[in-house]
Amino acid sequence: MLLVSQGCFAQGSARSTADTDAIGGVLDAYHAAAAAGDWNTYFDLMSEDGVFLGTDADERWTKSEFRAYAGNRSGWLYSSVRRNINITPDGMSAWFDEILDSASYGTSRGTGVLIRTDAGWKISQYHLTLPIPNELAGKVTDEIKAFESEQ
Known part of the structure; x- marks a missing residue:
């Protein structure tokens, strides 16, 4: 019984590692396609009901909306420095x-x-955010509040 349990754990662990590697590959390909302005690849990596949440509070793009927005742009470059992946x-x-x-x-x-x-x-x-250092949070949020009050 113990051997079977260890075997199942090892198989699950191998699957998890393979899935983690595959997911990392998808995210790397997503960033590479954006950098190259390869919108067919970029949007093929999204599910049909996929959404992109941008840095602006009002930016919630469906896949078709974001495709129309990105279509004439040359692309943007983001390089992953550190990544954590969790699987259900x-x-x-x-x-x-x-x-x-x-x-x-x-x-x-x-x-x-x-x-x-x-x-x-x-x-x-996919949700892109601009992290704010805690030491700057008060100043930045005050600027955001002032900006929003003028809108």
Whole structure:
């Protein structure tokens, strides 16, 4: 019985490692496609009902809306510096967080959800944020409040 349990754990662990590697590959390909302005690949990596949440509070793009927005742009470059990936016990979905580096914005953070499909892992939600150091939070949030009050 113990050998069977260890065998099942090892198999589950191998699957988890393979899935983690596959998910990391999807995210790396997503960033590479954005940098190259390869929008067909970029949007093929998203699920059909996928959404992109941008840095602005009002930015919630469906896949089709974001495709129309990105279509004439040359792309943007974000490089993953550090990434954490978690997979649900049933192995059908995963969530991640990653610290990104960008020439435009410096340090940023991506978080999101992927789902397992017949075609492999697909990004169901990607959320790009600009982390604010705690020491600057008061100043930055005051600026945001002032900006919003003028709108």
